[in-house]
């Protein structure tokens with residue numbers, strides 16, 4: 001039974017690969033920065049991750065290892081807040097894995113692997129206003145699934161993110177319903193449907209470009225930053241139908257933020273009840289300039305700021321916040337033990 005499903009899976013992989021080459025042939029746009037070779041690579045990786053998780057399901061586990069959180073660092077430059085993350089992770093080595101998607105030539109790959117024991121995922125080209133960020137995020141998820149079957153939550157963070165709570169607090173709250181089976185873990189993915197800019201975002205690839213797979217009524221937006229349960233992570237790497245549309249280049253760059261739409265649209269179509277519809281990463285859009293949120297400077301860092309950033313409308317406090325300026329690191333380190341990691 002298992003081998004027949006593998007056969008079906010391989011066949012559908014083969015078909016989607018053939019279709020893909022055909023699509024590449026049709027749309028060899030200059031603005032399309034995902035190369036066919038990169039995408040083929042990704043498809044093979046996603047397939048391997050999906051198969052590995054199928055195989056593991058056949059093995060009965062007699063003991064239950066502690067569930068881990070996979071931290072997915074999406075960065076292309078330095079990790080300014082590394083000292084804070086080091087302190088955050090300290091003493092919890094058996095409860096997390098960290099993965100970093102960065103350019104192989106950057107200093108960060110060696111830095112991170114030596115301090116927080118992060119595994120390095122070589123980056124492919126990414127750019128704003130292109131689907132390359134979706135690819136990078138799916139690549140991180142797939143590597144984390146392959147790497148450790150005990151990764152049960154997948155938290156996406158960037159180089160501008162800082163923690164607002166201790167590791168223990170975050171781990172306890174994610175896995176708090178101790179008796180609740182993995183199949184009930186909720187994902188923290190923001191899902192919004194009534195933003196005024198949504199029609200323009202929907203039409204960013206052309207008026208009817210998303211049809212028939214994605215109607216405007218099904219199109220959603222949400223924060224790029226998520227904490228995703230494993231069953232949804234698997235859904236994301238197996239997904240082909242929506243990706244075929246989201247990978248198309250935009251004709252309107254000003255309304256092109258595929259990474260803010262792909263995950264919320266997919267999860268709201270496939271399992272709306274399994275999602276909180278809230279993100280756990282706080283961001284301050286008040287007075288934003290050029291699509292960038294407010295960046296907290298050194299003089300704004302205080303115990304009061306941390307406490308106010310934690311407050312949310314969801315059932316959980318915010319876990320992380322962005323953006324903070326590099327100069328704010330010192331102030332954050334000073335209040336780390338007494339405020340940020342005290343909860």
Ligand SMILES: *[C@@H]1O[C@H](CO)[C@@H](O)[C@H](O)[C@H]1NC(C)=O
Pocket residue numbers: 284285286287288294308309
């Ligand atoms: C959000 O940013 C604005 C400045 O753009 C600032 O005045 C406000 O205090 C910030 N809000 C919070 C909750 O930090």
Ligand SMILES: *[C@@H]1O[C@H](CO)[C@@H](O)[C@H](O)[C@H]1NC(C)=O
Pocket residue numbers: 311312313
């Ligand atoms: C919570 O919801 C209220 C009412 O919609 C809103 O004014 C407030 O800004 C929200 N707070 C946060 C932290 O998102």
